Amino acid sequence: MNIDNIKQPFIQNFPGDFSNNPVQRNTPKVLFSTTLPVGFENPSLLIFNENLSEEIGLGKYESQDLDFLVGNNLPENIHPYATAYAGHQFGNWAGQLGDGRAILAGEITNEAGLKTEIQWKGAGATPYSRHADGRAVLRSSVREYLMSEAMYHLEIPTTRALSLCFTGENVVRDMMYNGNPQEEKGAVIIRTAESFLRFGHFELISAQKEYNTLQNLTDFTIQNYFPEIQSEGDQKYKDFFERVCQRTAELMVEWYRVGFVHGVMNTDNMSILGLTIDYGPYSMMDEYDLNFTPNTTDLPGRRYAFGKQGQISQWNLWQLANALYPLIKDEKFLEEKLNDYGNYFWQSHDKMLCGKFGFNELLDGDEEFFTNWQGLMQEFQLDYTLFFNRMENMTSEGDLKSTFENISYSLLNDDSFKKLEDFIKRYQGRLSKNTISHLEAIELMRKNNPKFTLRNYLLFECIEEIENGKTEMLHKLIKALENPYQEIYPEFSKKRPSKYNDVSGCSMLSCSS
Structure with a gap:
């Protein structure tokens, strides 16, 4: 791999701590701390993403590259660092947080000018590890590697995974937080993104009243990641906030399209670029349930349940609005855009459902149709992905029993099939109002409904x-x-x-x- 061109533009532009000290501590008025990966004596490679490596400009893997993949024996041009941010966790202000298990190697630019940040996860403690060891276990690393790549191929904005390595050591974790810690195999993943900037980076600086740094960070973000924004002065920051709202809404709708539940939508887990980031206790939807949360930590309140993700994303944007207010200085504008968010989200959401059902446009009555469909899905515990796969071949009422009984997580009776039959008749009636052919409707469904989701x-x-x-x-x-x-x-x-x-x-x- 070509790692000689990795640069550190972030640490060249912002105040930081260059002490290379991984000890847990507060770092006021800085946005990063340099820190070295802990190093591992007996690492081994499990998987390497050749296509991604070529795409971002690192090239092919060679055996000597294993050191870089786990953070060992780094060349002089790489100065690793962890960033500080804050956030609201489960609705409560948590103060200073930061990259507790993530260490940035820097940024690389490919021949086409595409810039990509490269980050180790699980390579040791940082000043922001909150008394933890900064390691990662194989279990969570496999989950992040595979799911981030799955989301990419589903065409959903996301961080990506470059490599996954065994560290050669064991890590102790209490998986269910029930007082039964166990040793598990340690691992390091390298993940990539255009940027790992989060809502929490802006929240931290604003809370510290470091408004000059806040402005510098926002200018840096606009210049590097929002080239479509060409305005000046206060309008530039208004356009920035509006664009973040749009990207966030669009991401939420994509999550709903494929049935993805993040599980821990704290503001520090929200990408400023509208990427899916931080794959922890996530889940793809099996049986359809608006109240489903995959995160045991989210019980009993289910703040981050599947059906609440749109609402929570809006709440998180309120917190970002508070952080950016010193730059925007227009309370009415922020309230208007946040109120508009709900309308934009639901319009995009219903348009997305049209695609899943093969409707080429949203018509009067479709919202009621979708609400009725949601009720049936929950009542009969129908599998979300398999339901739409079956609907692609539902040209008539057909044999409802053979179609639906194998995709339900409950026992269906005669009354159940009668309700489903009525729904199918209504669906066929709605399809007849399309201005596209039946074959075109099927193709529209196939583009929007995956055959495979990573359960x-x-x-x-x-x-x-x-x-x-x-x-x-x-x-x-x-x-x-x-x-x-x-x-x-x-x-x-x-x-x-x-x-x-x-x-x-x-x-x-x-x-x-």
């Missing part, structure tokens, strides 16, 4: 195999997630087996990693 039980089985020295399922999952709109492996296109209903890591997870 938690599949990840659970894959992780078990890797821990036992096997990688066959890992490579099958990678091939499947790279082709999510095709059915590469039919055995993956089935509902979650009942034996996994109450298994930790399949139905619910904690934030432990």
